[in-house]
Amino acid sequence: MKTASSNVDAVVKDRNDLCIRFHCGKCYRYMGAGEHFDDMLAATSIGSFLNKEVKPHYQFELMDSEKFDELETMNGIPDVLVFRFTGGKGCYF
Numbered sequence: 001m002k003t004a005s006s007n008v009d010a011v012v013k014d015r016n017d018l019c020i021r022f023h024c025g026k027c028y029r030y031m032g033a034g035e036h037f038d039d040m041l042a043a044t045s046i047g048s049f050l051n052k053e054v055k056p057h058y059q060f061e062l063m064d065s066e067k068f069d070e071l072e073t074m075n076g077i078p079d080v081l082v083f084r085f086t087g088g089k090g091c092y093f
Contacts (some may be wrong), residue, residue, distance in 0.1 A: 001075070002069040005046040012071045018054065019068055027068040033058040 002010050007053050012019040018033035018040070043049035 001041065001072075003041070008050065010068075010072060011037065011046070012068065012075050014071050017093060018058075019063060019071055020050065020073075021065070021068050025065060027063045027065050029043045029052050029063045030058040030060045047084040081084050 007022060008020055009023045010021045013034045014029070016032055016034040018030045018036060021027045021028065028075065035051055040046055040049050067084065
């Protein structure tokens with residue numbers, strides 16, 4: 001999800017991890033920090049929240065920007081329920 005932050009370009013939750021892309025293009029995965037996704041997006045300053053609540057407490061790794069783009073695309077697609085109606089006369093739903 002794109003942000004209005006001056007430093008953080010986008011934030012994505014991947015299972016229990018928090019993935020961050022900075023405006024410089026570097027992407028990082030913070031292992032186990034996914035629980036902070038909503039709070040981070042609601043924070044007055046995403047960068048300050050990241051520096052205070054995430055960076056000091058979670059291990060991280062540099063991640064491939066293509067993998068981040070893939071996660072961002074997947075997270076932007078809403079879940080869809082698909083079903084096929086096979087009823088005939090007198091079938092209601």
